[in-house]
Amino acid sequence: MSTRIEGSTAPGFASLAEVFSSAFTGHDAMGAALCVRVAGETVVDLWGGIADPRDRSPWTKDTTSVIFSCTKGLVSILAARLVQDGLLDYRTPVATYWPEFAAEGKEEITVADLLAHRSGLSAPRDLLNVEDVIDWDVVTGRLAALQPLWTTGQGHAYHALTHGWLAGEVIRRITGKTVGQYFDELIAAPLQADAWIGLPRGARHQVAHLRAGTSLTALVARQVAARVADEIDWTERAMILGNAFPPELVDATGGFNDPRPSGGAAGSGRHRIGPGAGLDLVIHRGGDRRSAAAGRRHGRRRHATADRRHPDIRRTTPFARWGMGFRLPSLAREFLGAASFGHYGAGGQVAFADTTHQVGFAFLTNLMEAGPDHRATAIVDELRRILRK
Template identity: 70%
Template sequence: MSTRVEGSTAPGFASLADVLSASFTGRDGMGAALCVRVAGETVADLWGGTADVRDRSPWTEETTSVVFSCTKGLTSILAARLVQDGLLDYQAPVHAYWPEFAAAGKAAITVADLLAHRSGLSAPRDLLSVEDVIDWDTVTGLLAAQKPLWTPGEGHAYHALTHGWLAGEVIRLVTGKTVGRYFDELIATPLHSDAWIGLPPSERHRVAHLRAGASLTDFVARQAAARPAGKVDWSDRALTLGKAFPTELVDGEKGFNDPRIQAAEVPGAGGIASARALATIWSSTVVETDGVRLLDADTVGEAIRPQAEGNPVFGGPPPFSRWGMGFQLPSLAREYLGPASFGHDGAGGQVAFADVTHQVGFAFLTNLMEAGPDHRATSIVNELRRILRRSSRI
């Protein structure tokens, strides 16, 4: 039985609903949402499937979900806005804003290094617990004191979770506001968007329940079997922080299904939003949207200059992502619409981005987390590209 997709599309964009509907095939219990804005106008606002497989409650217009590393894109928008406002300099040393950060050989690390996964702090040397993770000062204090895992500036590795605390602490010290509060004041409230870095208790009932799909659990099992005994797997530590998260990031009520994690400010992966909110936010980085333009063209141009790409310090299978100032740039790992796209994907299949040339804001969210060759969002992006070409928008 096919999954019914609800919502609406603008004339010429109806095929996006068909591609979204096809993504449910063979995925019982999946929920998902898609929103696309072009030139500030909503051309697709769609949702369907199951928000919580435990009680079979449906994904509705009001459902929100954990967006995982799409949160890094939101945090990078905040940093770019501070640069635009003259309050932050990408080339300045981090310790100019965060004096304690200079410890343990980190005095030369710049804000650009921090944002582009070059700081050498991709994982904690200490084993962290959930209780540690929900205490902002504990994590940032540990990272400020820690010796880098490699010589900063001589390579990069994905800072899967630490990226958010590193960038977020700089933002906090520059603005005097937590990253969640600054995000709400600068972005979510002006755009009337259902998006949070630190979920209010009143919104808990709207959050979809996350599940690891078979491809993700199989991938994690293979990785664990191949891991050398007695040796720290720094890529796995970057995800688990030691004891805080399962490698899949969710397990029943653990990980990012844990209400304590959802309520905390975890700006590397803990954002919660609707697809409509994310598409609106990304649209507003490239074109005035609902009366708001977050970043000007020069700011975007500086923020998406490539900073890191190629083989990471700890290896791993290609294709590899490319990074600007915290933004994920188009690559074989995440193609987006074209060379003028920038954004961030998230664990399990989440994708959110903007495109300068085509004035697009895009978001796809799902609560069924997959790994490996997951084509759900890619198929939708490919169809959007085809539509835009056909309509001469490209």
């Protein structure tokens, strides 16, 4: 039985509905949303499937979802706006804005190093738990006091969760606002968008329930089987911070199904919330245009690449290319081409902008898969084909 897909597509983009529908094949109880904007016009606005497999409630036009690391793109827009306003300089040491950060030899780590995953703070040395991660000051205090896992300049490794606290604290020190407050002020509120960094209690009923798919559970099982006793898996710790999240990031009520922990934003595909798609909203719906210009001008600046000079310390993201907090096109994720920048999130989320094609793209899903996940990739490939006609 095929999944019912609702929404609309503009002339010339109908094939994207077919590819979106095919993403549900073989994925029981999956929900998802897709939105694509071109030159300020919404050309694809689709949703379908199951928002909560526990009661089979459908994904509707107002369903929101955790977007995981797509949040890094949103926060990077905020950082770029501070650069645009002369309040932040990527080349300046983090400790200039956050003095406590200078501990343990971190005096020379720059904001650019921090945003591009080169700070050596990808995971805590001591285990964190849920109570720790719901307290912003506890985590930022631990990170400020942390000795880096490697020497800055040696390479980079993905700061899966710590990136949010690190970048967010720099923003807080400059603005006096939490990263969620600043995001609401600059982006969400002017656009009247259903998007939050820090989910308000009144919006919890809108959020889709997350579920680990078979490929994700199989990956975790292989990692557990390969684990070496008394040896720290720093990549795993970067993802779960010790005891704060389950290995799959979600379970029935915990992990990112628990509304309390910090670490990700929530938004709806219908409102195009994602790093690049959110930027597209700012550009084309009369939001804060200075923030949009800042993202275009500063966010795509290349800073880190997995190569012989700057290897991936953990060897987990080969050929990754980083801008100022944004992922840039690479073999790992091509997006639409050289003018694209954005991010993807755990389990299958993808959001980006492309300045050549004036595109904002967001794909959200609550069924988390791992490894070669072609659901969003196939949609992006089809969009690329359409735009090249």
